Amino acid sequence: MACIKPDGSLTPSAKALLSSIGEPLSPEEIAAQLNQPLFKVRSILREMVNAGLAVAVDEKYRLTAKGKEKLS
Amino acid sequence: MEQVSATQESNMARLPRLGEPAPQFEAVTTHGDIKLDDFKGSWLILFSHPADFTPVCTTEFIGFAQIHPKLREMNCELLGLSIDSVYSHIAWVRNIEQKLKQKITFPVIADLNKDIATKFGMIMPGESKTETSRCVFVIDDKQILRAMIYYPLTTGRSMDEILRLIQALQTSDKHGVATPANWKPGEKVIVPPPKTQEMAEERVRDDNVECKDWYFCKRKLQ
Numbered sequence: 001m002a003c004i005k006p007d008g009s010l011t012p013s014a015k016a017l018l019s020s021i022g023e024p025l026s027p028e029e030i031a032a033q034l035n036q037p038l039f040k041v042r043s044i045l046r047e048m049v050n051a052g053l054a055v056a057v058d059e060k061y062r063l064t065a066k067g068k069e070k071l072s
Numbered sequence: 073m074e075q076v077s078a079t080q081e082s083n084m085a086r087l088p089r090l091g092e093p094a095p096q097f098e099a100v101t102t103h104g105d106i107k108l109d110d111f112k113g114s115w116l117i118l119f120s121h122p123a124d125f126t127p128v129c130t131t132e133f134i135g136f137a138q139i140h141p142k143l144r145e146m147n148c149e150l151l152g153l154s155i156d157s158v159y160s161h162i163a164w165v166r167n168i169e170q171k172l173k174q175k176i177t178f179p180v181i182a183d184l185n186k187d188i189a190t191k192f193g194m195i196m197p198g199e200s201k202t203e204t205s206r207c208v209f210v211i212d213d214k215q216i217l218r219a220m221i222y223y224p225l226t227t228g229r230s231m232d233e234i235l236r237l238i239q240a241l242q243t244s245d246k247h248g249v250a251t252p253a254n255w256k257p258g259e260k261v262i263v264p265p266p267k268t269q270e271m272a273e274e275r276v277r278d279d280n281v282e283c284k285d286w287y288f289c290k291r292k293l294q
Contacts, residue, residue, distance in 0.1 A: 002104025037149060039110040
């Protein structure tokens with residue numbers, strides 16, 4: 001996985017993205033907030049959802065409990 | 073020269089078509105797993121190079137990196153591809169940054185099983201059966217394939233032309249015009265020719281365009 005290291009910790013870009021979705025945000029809003037290209041945000045979000053760290057709700061993304069724990 | 077079977081030929085040389093949706097794919101890249109879908113809403117230049125750690129390809133990567141900021145201003149992303157491993161890609165882009173002082177800011181696909189190369193017809197068996205040729209696919213923000221450039225292994229591509237191509241396509245989309253040979257931004261554009269006699273008669277009387285004849289008219293963009 002590109003965003004989760006072998007030891008289970010997050011890469012800087014993954015941490016930054018998860019930290020930005022305390023309130024639910026769309027991929028476009030996340031990209032604007034982080035000044036990152038949209039394709040990269042979508043790719044990271046997919047990995048975060050697959051890892052159970054984020055969840056999509058009505059085309060916006062928010063942290064899961066597991067995601068909050070990962071950030072703390 | 074070794075003969076290529078009909079099956080091999082059909083597997084290697086399938087070309088996508090302009091004006092149709094670009095073939096979808098999911099890829100391992102130097103920026104993680106990426107889908108073509110991820111680029112919806114942006115234009116994309118998907119380009120292939122024959123091999124990492126080769127000199128012409130290195131000059132092209134530097135060229136692409138140098139035009140990347142300008143492309144981003146135009147809502148256009150870059151995505152490279154070769155039939156090399158992601159480890160080779162990582163080593164090569166680090167080498168370019170360390171030795172040639174150019175950071176490579178775009179992802180590069182590691183297409184080891186030639187899946188994407190085959191979908192896009194990037195392999196030219198007459199040149200090489202194991203390397204992609206120098207291909208460029210311009211995909212718009214709706215994921216429609218808009219232009220293709222194919223260059224041989226021997227000849228590096230022109231970044232000026234690739235930039236010009238994006239500018240021309242986006243100008244055509246925005247203003248409903250075409251662009252003449254050698255067009256550069258700021259120059260007059262081609263007004264689409266009239267499709268009826270009535271429109272042709274109107275066209276030659278239109279003071280807002282400059283016509284050599286009813287079918288051949290240019291105008292300045294506002």
